[in-house]
Amino acid sequence: SQQGEEDPQALSIQEGENATMNCSYKTSINNLQWYRQNSGRGLVHLILIRSNEREKHSGRLRVTLDTSKKSSSLLITASRAADTASYFCATASISGGGADGLTFGKGTHLIIQP
Amino acid sequence: EAQVTQNPRYLITVTGKKLTVTCSQNMNHEYMSWYRQDPGLGLRQIYYSMNVEVTDKGDVPEGYKVSRKEKRNFPLILESPSPNQTSLYFCASSFNHRAAPHGYTFGSGTRLTVV
Numbered sequence: 001s002q003q004g005e006e007d008p009q010a011l012s013i014q015e016g017e018n019a020t021m022n023c024s025y026k027t028s029i030n031n032l033q034w035y036r037q038n039s040g041r042g043l044v045h046l047i048l049i050r051s052n053e054r055e056k057h058s059g060r061l062r063v064t065l066d067t068s069k070k071s072s073s074l075l076i077t078a079s080r081a082a083d084t085a086s087y088f089c090a091t092a093s094i095s096g097g098g099a100d101g102l103t104f105g106k107g108t109h110l111i112i113q114p
Numbered sequence: 115e116a117q118v119t120q121n122p123r124y125l126i127t128v129t130g131k132k133l134t135v136t137c138s139q140n141m142n143h144e145y146m147s148w149y150r151q152d153p154g155l156g157l158r159q160i161y162y163s164m165n166v167e168v169t170d171k172g173d174v175p176e177g178y179k180v181s182r183k184e185k186r187n188f189p190l191i192l193e194s195p196s197p198n199q200t201s202l203y204f205c206a207s208s209f210n211h212r213a214a215p216h217g218y219t220f221g222s223g224t225r226l227t228v229v
Contacts, residue, residue, distance in 0.1 A: 040223065045216065092212040101218075
C-alpha cells in the first residue's frame, strides 16, 4: 500500500536556489525518512526524523515533520547540479507492529539547471 | 565496504524460464526486503524478512518466492516469469524493520526484462 505521496511530482530550479519537496502520509508512524535516487540506481538514505521530532538538519538538508497534518518537507539549500535526482519519502508505520518495514512514495524528480 | 550486492545487474529472459536474483549483505543486518520499481507506481514491496527463516509477503508477492537460510543472503526467485514482471528490482537491508537509525541500504538494482 502506498503510504507517502510526494509533491510536486517534478521540480526544476536554477542552481543556487533552494528546493522544497513535500510528503503526505496516511497512518501513524514511528519515523519518516528521505532517500535520493540517481537515474536507475539504488536509493541512498539521506535523513531520518522520528515521530517525536519536528525538525532535523544534515548539511544542506532540512527536514520538518508535522504529525498532526501527517506531512513532512525536505528543503535542499543552495542547490547544485549534482542534486539532480529523484527524492522519495518513506514511512515506518506503527500499525501492525510495522514488520513490513518502509513504505515509499512515488517520488519527486528534481532537476537543477546550471 | 558496507554494501548490499545484487546480481545480475541486467537480465533478459523468456517467459516461463525460472530465474533467481541474488542479494547479499555484509553488515549483519537482520531485516531484508525486496522491492520492484515501475514508472508511475513507485517502489512496491514484494517480500520481506525479519530474520533467518522468517519471511512474509509484501504488497505484490504474486509470482515470487524468497528464502532466508542465512542472515546475509535473501534471494528472489521467479519460478515462471511473465512479461508483467519486467521491472527494476531492488534488495534492501537494515538493522531492524523500522530502518532506524541509519535507514535502508539498497543494492544497485536488477533490471529484468521478460519476453
